Amino acid sequence: MNTTRTLRCDVAIVGGGIVGSSAALALRRMGLDVVLLERDLCGSRSSGVNYGGxxxxxxxxxxxxxxxxxxxxxxxxxxxxxxxGEYQRSGHFKIGRSEDDLAPDLRTPI
Known part of the structure; x- marks a missing residue:
């Protein structure tokens, strides 16, 4: 059984993580024919299991x-x-316990 198939496209992207998928989306929106090659479900590898912040x-x-x-x-x-895509906008804050914890640009007296 022959499982080889020829695909013709303007751009072939290997890897369906956040970078590859984003590039494919942007290029497609520009009118290019794009093939996104991923061995598993898109976003299921590193992009799908990292902290994701x-x-x-x-x-x-x-x-x-x-x-x-x-x-x-x-x-x-x-x-x-x-x-x-399971995106949830939420808050983020950093607590400073001393003046030394402030970023240098925030140390300037007002």
Whole structure:
């Protein structure tokens, strides 16, 4: 029995984790034919079993514009992919026990 099949596409992506799936979605929305190759269910490997936090706090200031953009995209996940994907927006905070725990840019007197 021959199980070989030829697929033609503009882009082939190997790996259906968060990065591969996101790239496939973005490229498809740009009008490209995309094939996403994954040996198991998409998101069931590393992307599906890690801590899975989507955060803005605690990032370098240079990363904040991208983190803000990602925050907006994650909030629209259901609209973009047709399922909520188990994303739940929740809070995050960090407790400082002393002045030394403050980030350097917050130590400037007001």
């Amino acid at each position: 989507v955060r803005r706090q605690g990032r370098p200031l240079s990363q904040l514009p991208l983190a803000q953009r990602a925050h907006r995209i994650w909030g629209r996940l259901g609209e973009l992919i047709g399922t909520e």
